[in-house]
Amino acid sequence: MKFKLIHDGRQRTYVLILETGDEVIRTLTSFAQANSLYACQFTAIGAFRKATLGFFEFAKKDYKRIDVPQQTEVLSLMGDISQYKDAPQVHAHVVLGKEDGMAHGGHLLHAEVHPTLEIVLTDAPFHLQRKMNEEVGLPLIEL
Numbered sequence: 001m002k003f004k005l006i007h008d009g010r011q012r013t014y015v016l017i018l019e020t021g022d023e024v025i026r027t028l029t030s031f032a033q034a035n036s037l038y039a040c041q042f043t044a045i046g047a048f049r050k051a052t053l054g055f056f057e058f059a060k061k062d063y064k065r066i067d068v069p070q071q072t073e074v075l076s077l078m079g080d081i082s083q084y085k086d087a088p089q090v091h092a093h094v095v096l097g098k099e100d101g102m103a104h105g106g107h108l109l110h111a112e113v114h115p116t117l118e119i120v121l122t123d124a125p126f127h128l129q130r131k132m133n134e135e136v137g138l139p140l141i142e143l
Helices: 024-034
Strands: 002-007 012-019 040-057 062-068 072-084 087-097 103-123 129-133 138-142
Touching (some): 012 024, 024 040, 024 072, 024 087, 024 103, 040 087, 062 103, 072 103, 072 138
Parallel strands (some): 072 129
Antiparallel strands (some): 040 072, 040 103, 072 087, 087 103, 129 138
């Protein structure tokens, strides 16, 4: 992974370029941990070798896994990074385009980059905290 800080003031903006084989959630989490980032939003475009998406099933309080085992274009990837249990937590949603023009979308659980993923990440000068919401079954941002 390569990165460059492109704005530094009260709000910092980074460009991250992920390369073939980089796992998106793990890489973003590591970057956030290393740079103490706990109130970020990000967008990205690029391509994946394979991905696993999720659709949250409220009755089960768990994600239904949707495997996308082929090369796809990342048409839209957006999300945030906040703090949960003293660590950064990445929350991302994605729309993937397949070779035939069909699209799949959902919560991004896992993805391997191929050949690149271009991320623009903006960090605010404060922390966003998550707290487990037992009724929903997810850690939600608490303002």
